[in-house]
Amino acid sequence: MGKKKEKQRLAARNGPAELDTQRVVRVLNRILELELAGVVRYMHYSFMIFGHHRIPIVKWLRDQSTESMDHATQAGEHVTNLGGHPSLQIGDLLETHKHGVDEILAECLEHEGQGLDAYRELLELVAGQDVMLEEFARAMIAAEQAHRFEIHKMMRRPG
Numbered sequence: 326m327g328k329k330k331e332k333q334r335l336a337a338r339n340g341p342a343e344l345d346t347q348r349v350v351r352v353l354n355r356i357l358e359l360e361l362a363g364v365v366r367y368m369h370y371s372f373m374i375f376g377h378h379r380i381p382i383v384k385w386l387r388d389q390s391t392e393s394m395d396h397a398t399q400a401g402e403h404v405t406n407l408g409g410h411p412s413l414q415i416g417d418l419l420e421t422h423k424h425g426v427d428e429i430l431a432e433c434l435e436h437e438g439q440g441l442d443a444y445r446e447l448l449e450l451v452a453g454q455d456v457m458l459e460e461f462a463r464a465m466i467a468a469e470q471a472h473r474f475e476i477h478k479m480m481r482r483p484g
Contacts, residue, residue, distance in 0.1 A: 362416030
């Protein structure tokens with residue numbers, strides 16, 4: 326039986342194991358930092374789009390920035406729910422000076438992948454132990470996966 330399945334089976338039989346609050350707060354703070362970096366990253370990208378497809382791409386990027394702020398807010402609230410202190414740090418912001426749409430989308434894909442990994446780590450820590458955090462992690466994983474699919478479609482050439 327897999328480690329995750331065994332953990333869920335034991336939680337169902339014995340009640341949830343003790344939540345490693347410090348570790349969960351660390352992961353939530355990393356998520357907070359990644360999402361705040363997303364706010365800046367997507368807004369920066371929106372300034373660097375030129376050409377005849379500018380308007381819909383800028384709107385999409387700015388919508389992503391707003392969504393990252395919403396996700397950061399939720400992560401920060403969960404940190405304080407657990408008695409932790411929200412990080413004042415921001416995730417890595419690497420300026421590649423590559424501002425073609427395809428290059429920007431590739432960087433977006435990488436950023437979304439980092440967020441997906443962090444949310445999966447959170448889910449692993451809270452599964453079967455904290456319903457609210459488990460549902461948050463699952464919803465964010467679904468959102469990040471949807472973003473990655475959308476980016477893949479945007480990068481695909483017609484035909």
